[in-house]
Amino acid sequence: MKLGLSPSLVRNSLAAHAWLGLLVGFPMFLVCLSGTLAVFGDELGRWEQPQVAEAAVYTPAEVERAYREVLVRQTDPGEHMFIRLPTVELPRLSVASGKGGWFAGPDGTLGPAIGHAWTDMLIDLHLYLHLPARAGMTLVSALGALLCGLIVSGFLAHPRLFRDAFSLRMRGGRRIGQTDLHNRLSVWGAPFHLAIAVTGAYFGLAGFMLMLFASASYDGDMQAVRADLFGPDPVLEQSAAPAAVGRALAQMHRIAPSARPFYLTVEDVGRPDQYMIVGAQHPGRLIYAEQYRFDASGAYLGKAGYSDGPVGRQAVFSVYRLHFGQFGGFAVKLLYGVFGLALTVVAVTGINIWLAKRRARDALDRIWAGLVWGTPAALAVSAVAQVVLGLPSTGLFWAIVVSAGTAAARLGDEARAKAWLQAATAAGLGALLAGYVVRYGADALDPAALGVNLAVAACGLAMAVLARRQWKALAAQQAPTAG
Template sequence: MDAATPPETRIEPANRPSIWPKVSPAFVRTVLSGHSGLGLVAAALIYIVCLSGTVAVFLNELKMWEEPAAPTMTTASPQAVQAFAEAITKAHPKAGFVYMGLPTPDMPRLYAMVGEQVFVADAQGRIAGEASAPWAGFLEHLHIYLHLPETIGLIVVGLVGAALTGLIVSGFLAHPKIFRDAFAFRWAGAKRLSQADLHNRLSVWGAPFHLVVAWTGAYIGLASVLLFAVAGVTTKGDIAKVTAPIYGVVPKADPTPAPFPDLVKALAWFDGKPQFEPTLISLTGLGTKGQLVEVNALMPKRLIYAERFTFDAQGRMTGKLGLSDDGLGKQVFASSYPLHFGSFGGLPVKIAYGLLGVALCVVTSSGVTIWLTRRRDRGRPAVRLEKAWAAVVWGSTTTLALSAALWLAFKTPPVWVFWAPLAVLVAAAVATRDARFWIVNLRIATSATLAATVAIHALKFGAPALGGVALGVNLTLLVLAAVIAPWRKPLTRETA
């Protein structure tokens, strides 16, 4: 072959035999349809992870909303913490681990987690009752694991984060003028153009946030794979040795009875140290010689989620994990969680994360819609995919709201209420009507379900639902119901 001959001038033999077997056009169409379907599945997972993550930014507020009558407090005395820990241990003597949360601005409760149960205390440290929040737990599990087995789910969500990172970067590379046109918007003209502008503008304005949550999501999810790989190479599969520098050492169990640890003295160690704010106490094997007391302390001027200190039974500080100053790797690890979940900077940061999360959902949704519209404009419409995508986008919002309403009303397991109706909606959309029908009616259903959720919450809890954090959440749900409702008839393709 003459390498100097320009490719466009080469003449191939007219009947040159192909090394590939001949396949029918119908088979090719089927394969392409399957390829597009797989792409839609990936986009659907990205959208559901983004949607659930946007709501999960307000996870603590939702926990307060789910149990609004539980006692609240701005601070808890060390004596109350000690009394509460002893009361919990007495009530649950076989609990291997107890996690105690101290009051913070976004979770103003003294609470203890024992397995799946959450108990709250009054100001004296007495157990005031249970305040578990199963629906908030469902939402958290949906975002982090997609309700898959935890290791598999974490990896899948990590891959979703990696895919989203790649889409963000490739989107910028594919649009070299995207920054120059950052404020250009074609309100008039074809609907496809205005939708493309909305997609591109939100992509530019939210780019720093989108990249941060995407790569931290990938990092958090796929770090588990890396840890297992490192363990296999360096410690013969002992994952505990690999994770010890970032999670701490799990003590060996020793059931020999021992005095209960002095939490009052342990908390007194933080007096006069304003750079540390104790927020979480991890108690292992209480009342035995194998007991371990660990205190997580926020550092308001640092991005890490906390520094961790260990104390002995007499309340003496015996060690520090070093998340704040022991190498760059630890600090990056400890900072990835606050960056991903927006758990720094208080409510203003959460609101910003919520709004930018909505923008990311819109970018994800419109990106697929633009691709489907271009196919239609080129004479290759993917009608079933259009309908399926409409059902995924608005069906997931409907079933997410429905899961909250039915959990409040009847304690219906939210996992089934979310996934089963969503699968039915997608199947029904593919089989019947057009995409516009599903968009309009599912928006109506979402709006009505959000309003119904507020009504159910108010009827169930009465006055506590109309004050504090619960009132803020309910008002937000009503605003979302009003915004989502289709106030005008969507444009038809002929007039778009």
């Protein structure tokens, strides 16, 4: 199949595709790589704290006990409190406010403080690129919109995109191999990429769009817009007693027998208008949750209507699970991992192709190789620092990425820089695994940690193989030609 596109349209589209790709290059790579790992955020969080007691079942009384104990420890918890209810996928009960929180044991007594700082660092990288929240999320969402432009321009720039959809010349010249890899991953991942782009853009751009609607149709009243889209907040006047979370949860099997509650929030904590939201997943539905609302005494007020309200409300509440692959069990997470990694490779190979089209190799080739291959090394070393040694990881992550780019520029050869950084990543992952076993002992074999540890070992091994292959290729190039 060949698309009937004029040569000038193809030429201009290719130029636009390259320009947009260069514009978003490295941030897109970071967002894609961190997003791929963030799909496994629950698993990484459990791995970071393997000593937390786990149980998939709980009683409302145990949850209430944990909640009240946190209220005793935090006399001023702020406006919201969040209770994560145990599920089969994440069998941990936790109670938190904006000022921190704790896990709770199966009997509701508080255990260790919630502290998966490396996973949080990773997720913050994906959501905000470690920038201030509002600016970072807007920037990342703009990347989603520009990814839509890259998808459009990519299709219009390649008239033989379908005809060549199975052509993969990996052992040819660098440019041909990179181009084939870029195009194959792009065309077959296109539905996934488009879904990720649109849903990713939603998180940071929805607020601006709602401001537009508020200004145009709601006399600037953002509360009214939010009430229309997400459902109005209940209007209550009660005594400021602790919320009866146990009573609210105890009613859920009667209110929504097939729903699966997985969180409870207390809004406007301790104020006369405080109320509770029980978030519950509905089987077969993509919505993040239906919200069941209760007053502070635990009396049921009604639901928000995400499961059966207007289609638009259901659609916007389905964005999260679609973006992060939180449906269909672990198999879908693995598929999101594969396609997320594919999008990461597309981001890198796009820049590689542009670099390979230039007549000479220079510092840009080396800096790019340093940044790309320095990032997994930075993730590995920052994980050693945070998870094994308890040191902060965000600054270290960026210091390593910048150092890798700088060192690669000075090394004089991007292939050599790539080999060094692959070896450094392999060493970092090896150190992470060894350090983890030393720090957590038998907990490293706990099912919650074992899967991640095996993945760390596999990635370390893969990096070692890549580094070895790269060194061999370098040695072959430097060997004197026979004859």
